[in-house]
Amino acid sequence: MPRRVxxxxxxxxxxxxxxxxxxxxxxxxxxxxxxMAKKLHAICDDAGVNxxxxxxxxxxxxxxxxxxxxxxxxxxxKLLSDIGGxxxxxxxxxxxxxxxxxxxxxxIDLIQIPAFLCRQTDLILAAGACGRVINVKKGQFxxxxxxxxxxxxxxxxxxxxxxxxxxxxxxxYNNLVADMRSIFWMQQMNYQxxxxxxxxxxxxxxxxxxxxxxxxxAPVLARAAVAAGCDGVFIETHxxxxxxxxxxxxxxxxxxxxxxxxxxxxxxHEILR
Numbered sequence: 001m002p003r004r005v006x007x008x009x010x011x012x013x014x015x016x017x018x019x020x021x022x023x024x025x026x027x028x029x030x031x032x033x034x035x036m037a038k039k040l041h042a043i044c045d046d047a048g049v050n051x052x053x054x055x056x057x058x059x060x061x062x063x064x065x066x067x068x069x070x071x072x073x074x075x076x077x078k079l080l081s082d083i084g085g086x087x088x089x090x091x092x093x094x095x096x097x098x099x100x101x102x103x104x105x106x107x108i109d110l111i112q113i114p115a116f117l118c119r120q121t122d123l124i125l126a127a128g129a130c131g132r133v134i135n136v137k138k139g140q141f142x143x144x145x146x147x148x149x150x151x152x153x154x155x156x157x158x159x160x161x162x163x164x165x166x167x168x169x170x171x172x173y174n175n176l177v178a179d180m181r182s183i184f185w186m187q188q189m190n191y192q193x194x195x196x197x198x199x200x201x202x203x204x205x206x207x208x209x210x211x212x213x214x215x216x217x218a219p220v221l222a223r224a225a226v227a228a229g230c231d232g233v234f235i236e237t238h239x240x241x242x243x244x245x246x247x248x249x250x251x252x253x254x255x256x257x258x259x260x261x262x263x264x265x266x267x268x269h270e271i272l273r
Contacts, residue, residue: 003191006192009084010088013231017268018226020050020232021054021232022052022235024055024238024251025251026068026246027076033079038087039254040237055091057077073095073100077093077104078107081107091110092108094137098123108132110134112137115137116139136154136162137165140170144185147164151191167200167234178200180228181228187229193230194234195221195233201250202247219256223263237252239254
């Protein structure tokens with residue numbers, strides 16, 4: 001059975017071109033978020049790739065109570081909606097509760113379910129009924145075949161378009177491993193699969209009061225995932241990862257993004273020839 005093509009705004013997941021989900025981890029300020037969207041729009045336009053702009057309004061699962069969180073759901077979604085309209089791109093953010101989802105679904109093109117919440121039945125059912133496309137991050141604690149149980153929940157709503165994102169699996173303490181077989185196995189179940197290159201190189205809690213990471217490995221894993229046949233790539237990027245307010249160690253510097261996008265696109269082309 002062929003996998004269902006997923007339409008997100010004007011973008012397509014499941015076509016010949018890779019779909020990219022790109023943006024900073026968190027909305028550090030409105031000005032920063034707009035600036036990142038403008039720069040990414042120019043980079044992707046020049047590279048000839050499709051992208052969805054991503055930024056989290058709230059990082060609800062920070063390691064430390066003192067860590068930066070962001071803004072509230074209404075202000076964050078309003079900003080994202082304005083950015084989407086200004087640059088003509090779909091936008092996405094993660095939600096943490098059915099109440100937040102109700103607000104986000106009014107203006108956000110793609111609703112993201114965080115990995116830690118992928119088994120929260122009330123949230124999954126609310127997402128399935130909201131009328132938007134859903135991106136479910138596969139939990140670090142799940143096997144690839146376990147996503148079929150999430151899919152069944154979404155399917156019970158009868159009107160949901162969705163896909164899954166592979167973002168690494170827990171591998172001992174403070175470490176993740178990216179199993180590229182996961183992409184194949186989920187696709188074999190007829191799901192579109194995005195690969196999250198930057199969260200897959202996290203070291204959760206590895207820096208004591210914050211998450212560490214091996215950002216230099218993100219391009220390596222992105223290339224491996226495209227070679228394995230993923231349908232798109234999720235990358236968090238920042239002007240200066242060393243000064244990022246969240247997930248700096250695993251974000252790709254904005255200056256390094258353009259050649260990587262071109263490389264991944266060429267690899268995809270070669271695979272599908």
